[in-house]
Amino acid sequence: MDAHDFWAALKGRGMNFFSGVPDSSFHDAYNAMLNDPEIRYVPAVREDVALGIASATYFTGGLGGVILQNSGVGNLVNPLTSFNLMYKIPALLVVGWRGYGGPPSDAPEHWIMGAKTPQFFDLLEIPYEILEPDNLDTVLDGLLANIKERSVPGALLVRAGVIS
Amino acid sequence: MIARYQAIESILAQIGSDDLVVSTTGMISRELFTLKDRPGNFYMIGSMGLASAMGLGLAIQAPSKRVFVLEGDGSALMSLGTLPLIASEQPANLVHIILDNEAYESTGRQPSISSNFDLAQTAAATGYPWTRRIEDLEELEAALTEAAAGGQLGLILVKAGIAPIEGIPRVSHTPEEIRDRFRGAVQSPYSTYPFRRSHASASLLRSDGLP
Numbered sequence: 535m536d537a538h539d540f541w542a543a544l545k546g547r548g549m550n551f552f553s554g555v556p557d558s559s560f561h562d563a564y565n566a567m568l569n570d571p572e573i574r575y576v577p578a579v580r581e582d583v584a585l586g587i588a589s590a591t592y593f594t595g596g597l598g599g600v601i602l603q604n605s606g607v608g609n610l611v612n613p614l615t616s617f618n619l620m621y622k623i624p625a626l627l628v629v630g631w632r633g634y635g636g637p638p639s640d641a642p643e644h645w646i647m648g649a650k651t652p653q654f655f656d657l658l659e660i661p662y663e664i665l666e667p668d669n670l671d672t673v674l675d676g677l678l679a680n681i682k683e684r685s686v687p688g689a690l691l692v693r694a695g696v697i698s
Numbered sequence: 699m700i701a702r703y704q705a706i707e708s709i710l711a712q713i714g715s716d717d718l719v720v721s722t723t724g725m726i727s728r729e730l731f732t733l734k735d736r737p738g739n740f741y742m743i744g745s746m747g748l749a750s751a752m753g754l755g756l757a758i759q760a761p762s763k764r765v766f767v768l769e770g771d772g773s774a775l776m777s778l779g780t781l782p783l784i785a786s787e788q789p790a791n792l793v794h795i796i797l798d799n800e801a802y803e804s805t806g807r808q809p810s811i812s813s814n815f816d817l818a819q820t821a822a823a824t825g826y827p828w829t830r831r832i833e834d835l836e837e838l839e840a841a842l843t844e845a846a847a848g849g850q851l852g853l854i855l856v857k858a859g860i861a862p863i864e865g866i867p868r869v870s871h872t873p874e875e876i877r878d879r880f881r882g883a884v885q886s887p888y889s890t891y892p893f894r895r896s897h898a899s900a901s902l903l904r905s906d907g908l909p
Contacts, residue, residue: 551759576758576787578751579779586748590755593884598755616744621873 537566553584554601559630581606662689701861722769724804737879747776757789771812785825818855
């Protein structure tokens with residue numbers, strides 16, 4: 535899908551504040567966001583810091599987004615368990631899914647987390663959806679409804695090549 | 699040497715009813731709660747190191763509010779990379795206060811490494827436009843007055859002694875209560891009504907024999 539369509543879908547659902555750490559899975563989408571004057575983006579130094587920043591959006595009445603590579607999911611475990619899930623503060627996690635399908639599909643550092651990424655979210659009872667080129671509106675509507683209903687973070691998993 | 703709760707009292711005296719305070723996990727949140735519980739206090743009772751990140755997100759997204767971050771040296775060290783991030787964003791409505799007792803007091807006074815260097819100098823090196831290192835209460839009150847009037851990002855490093863309050867309670871609100879009333883405070887219309895601190899509750903806490 536086109537990167538501009540991806541951001542238009544999020545903006546159309548009221549999201550315009552993001553923080554994160556970049557990933558090559560959505561390289562094109564990242565650049566489109568940086569050039570979008572309707573999106574405020576804070577380039578964080580770590581994924582947990584990004585989640586802290588983006589969680590503040592909830593207090594102003596909106597929903598913040600976090601952009602990260604799945605290698606940063608580990609950095610989110612503490613803030614997810616002792617902040618977002620405890621206080622029930624929602625956010626949307628847009629997660630680049632490196633190492634999808636296991637070796638030899640990506641670099642060795644992504645193989646283990648690539649295989650286990652969904653299990654981390656299952657373990658933490660965080661809802662997630664897998665983005666495909668043709669299911670953007672469906673997965674976003676379902677995921678955002680789930681996030682709102684449970685007031686917890688939810689993750690959108692994005693493989694390389696799905697957004698261009 | 700300033701006792702940390704005395705520093706928090708001084709800070710509370712500068713905080714208006716409309717101001718937002720994000721306090722770190724452990725004793726700092728418990729002391730803030732005990733000295734003056736208010737809806738505009740967000741007690742971050744877990745997630746050590748995250749208070750400054752949330753304070754930054756609030757300062758950017760609620761520009762009509764003054765945001766105070768209250769954290770310790772351990773918390774600041776855990777998320778030291780947040781200092782240059784805050785300095786890069788440079789929100790004019792953020793006052794970042796580090797209460798530095800050179801120890802992890804909440805877990806039993808284990809020493810931290812902040813005795814080896816100056817976190818105010820670190821912040822200045824990352825680009826904070828205004829920083830102060832404070833060693834006594836008079837200096838602190840002057841710095842707080844300047845920070846509150848300054849209209850620019852500031853960091854105050856308060857060198858504090860280890861002075862635990864005997865029998866200090868935990869924050870008694872549920873996490874969702876803390877969240878909901880803070881959300882109300884963030885979204886409340888701007889007010890200039892000054893906050894009046896309670897001298898009575900503060901003086902009760904001095905029964906621990908501290909000056």
